[in-house]
Amino acid sequence: MTCRTLIVTQKLNYINPTWSLLVEELAKRADVTVIGWGYGKNYSDYRTVTRELGHFDVAIVDPWVVGPSRPYLEESRPAGILDVGIPTFINLMVQDLHTLGEDFFRGYIDRCSFAISIVGSPQFWKRSFAESYPREHWLKPGYVTERPEVIDERFLLFPHAVGDGEFHAVARQRPIDISIAGTSYWFRSRAAEIIKDAAGLKVKSQATLIERAAARLAVNSRPARRLGAIPIAQFLFRRTLRRSLSSITCDGSVGYPIRKFFEIPAAGSILIARPFEQPEALGFRHRDTAVLVGDADLHTLGDIVRWLKSDSVESRALATRGQDMVRSFHNVSRRVDQILQAAAAAAAGKLTGMRWRDANPILSLSDGSDGFHATDKDLADRLLTHRK
Template sequence: MNSKVDHRKPRLVFFQWDHQPNANAAGYLLLHMQQQVKCLATHFDVVVVNRDCDYAEICDRYEPDLTLFESGYRSHGSRRIKITNTTTNIAVPKLGLHNADPWCDRRAGFLSDMEQWGIETYFAIATMTPEYMPAVKENLFVWPNFIDPEVYHDYGQQKVIPVTLTGQAYGLYPWRQTIFPIIRDRYPCLVSPQHAYESKLASRLLSGEAYARALNASLVAPTCGTMGGEVVRKHFEIPGAKSCLVAERTAAVESAGFVDMENCVFVDSSNVVEKLDYLFAHPDEIRRITAAGYDLVHSCHTLTHRPQIYQWFMLSKGLQVGERIIQSGPFGELAKVGRTSMQQSVHIVGEASDRALLKQGDLLLEQGRVEDAKHCYERCLDFVSYLPEAKFRLALCALQEGDADRASGLLIDLVKVTMTDYGAPDPDPVEWAYFLLALICRGQLKQASKLQDFYPSLFHDEIRRAHLVIAQLGGSADAVVPRSDGSDRKSVHQLPDRTDSEWLVWFTDILERCQRPDLANGLRLATLGGSAAGENTKAPHFEADAGLRLRLYSGIDGLMVKLRLNGLRPNVPPLPEFRYFWHLARGLVPHSQRGSLRKIQMALSRPPRSIRN
């Protein structure tokens, strides 16, 4: 009996954001998204879904073997799609794709998406992502950047440009900030303008074949992988277009196979002129290094050399109970090992400048040197102005200094990025827990109590501790949330390892610093004597206007719940800081009429003419 062999590719449904062409966006961003689909298509029959949809209906229609969900993108005109009903079709394996920089402030949104969609295994395009999301690194693999050889190859251009300088060179790129001016002042250069992704001028930047041809006509082109020591697309595009790569030496770049003076040139500010003078005086050396870099990229780093997602799919199909999947390196293959094996996925750690500053600041904060710690965290913001870890730690510093208002403001901003800017179903659990604690430090215990269950599915040990404080200060120790069972929501933040007793001592001290001696004494008594707290804690004081306003917000939100209008209820806390009424109105207005709503909002927020003039 003859049996037919099924040679069809497995079907992958890729839930990709709506990356429609934008007249003001950089053209290469859209090309990157198209090339990702092209890469997946080397191993899968790919169906792209980039619209709001019902997961069950999509699975019924396309019968996928695997589904992949893009998430965590820092939108530059792209729209995050809404996907419902993801708890169905449990036989179809699901993967998450973190398609963003490892330090991105949408990571909390990514983790929220993964929880909502029931996804426990993730891929990232950045080699350093495991360093920036250690809470999930055991289930995180790298699907690294690559080139499309149909775009990046040898066009046979005459080498008429000594040096091409492309890419941004602001604080995120300290190596470029130092190296680019040195090169620009000494050698003839083709210099591309540094337009931001969101700039209306970004569409004028070279992209695709035009960019590849410019590189192909250049002898050398420098780039770096940001303060994070990342491997960016330029590391492959430059040698892939047969130009000599000049770069910063990092562990990630070396892991991609680059070797100094063999297939690239590693430089720093002390030797860049010496090395380039040598190369320009020895054209045979440039040709040799350029050819070797070209061979490396086209033999290891094109879209045909990125099978990691396909490998995971094939390995997972036959995975036994006592087995797990690991990756041999950020550019390596995936393999099965025994669950008790000592082998782990190989990640790159310890190279990022902001991580070093965070660790230094944490040590200083632990020693009580708050001002020095703040300096470290603020230096992180010089690299990335929106870095969540630095902003959260500055909020901790503010609490240490007794400035609950500043702490609250920083935490509100963090929650708003995830909830409003990104549109996640819930915030980072640690940020939410400390927002509740900051409310208490401002004397708003009742408000914290009302908000503590606003996100009922958000579990974390720090939220449990916030609930513990609220219960004890409110004299309701019986309402304490039970100890975490290990199903905590993952967070982008790591906190000192403290017992509950140690933590309560710390927070009692914070209350004292924030001029809340009544609450500090109440918590101290509750810790020592249980429910006696209710008899010794004064109710928090509110100004009349503030109390009335807060009651109005809470009352409207409670009414929405009573009327069973949860579908229209905003997913932000009922507070003016989160623009609750704006979100409520937005939910009530049809999508087609939201332009008018925005005009009204702008008119209301516009200062009077006399002030503007």
């Protein structure tokens, strides 16, 4: 028996492409239907959806589908979708969880069965943000950061996924020894200060004027996005990674497995990072698929990069292992498989949570059969066949 999944989302261009890539892949699957603003015909009533498209076993919906939304989205919101009794996943894949307030939980999350997120679940959520507040001026105490228990078993982590076009061959030599790309969080700023004067190393610690302008336009200017600012900014960023032997990133002081953890190895560069909670669970193992560096080890960055530069055999092997891990476990097709298997378990009335182990998501089921890998191809059929 198949599981029919309805996706209700809106078509938007983001400089971070993960959700767009996932929707593209989801739309290719035989038992998945994608509707919403920008995706063909609009449906303002769920009864019309089922009359024209048939019955669905589970729905994955943007927040605006279940709570207040902007006026232009009203005609795309299938009213009544929460009243028909099918499990509903609220899609938080483009949300920063630390910014969510109590009203959002009450008005959106609490109305749904599960929440899917790119950045957080009980397994990966920080227990305390006390050290983070003084480091990041933009981070303020809030409902979620002060109450970590609200990120409960309803929250399922589906990390960032990388598209086929983002992989680049591991090269023997690269013109940049180490790069520090992206926002200047505390860890990256400290890393840039420490590494900038490292003797004998070619360091790229700041974006060029063109790179900064392209990124700013891609994020802040709708006309520029229409004219292609996003692919330009993405090209410039990925070019830096392709030219770097190694690249530094961090968890942003909020414990997120941000996309750079996956983009850097995909580009054939060695990931050097301050890790999020339980990095090994997602496949990031120290000196195997990445180099994990804590705050106390920042002063060793120069030595780390010199070692990578001097030992070309080991550095190439490390870059290859990191890339192979991302290609095998964090590609778009595999992530879609995992999301749909979790949806099938919910449709069967058995999903109670999920944990990651060895770069695989393990579904927890209400019948006590813990340990189902969410990438088992026949899992959906087995779950739905035994639906009560």
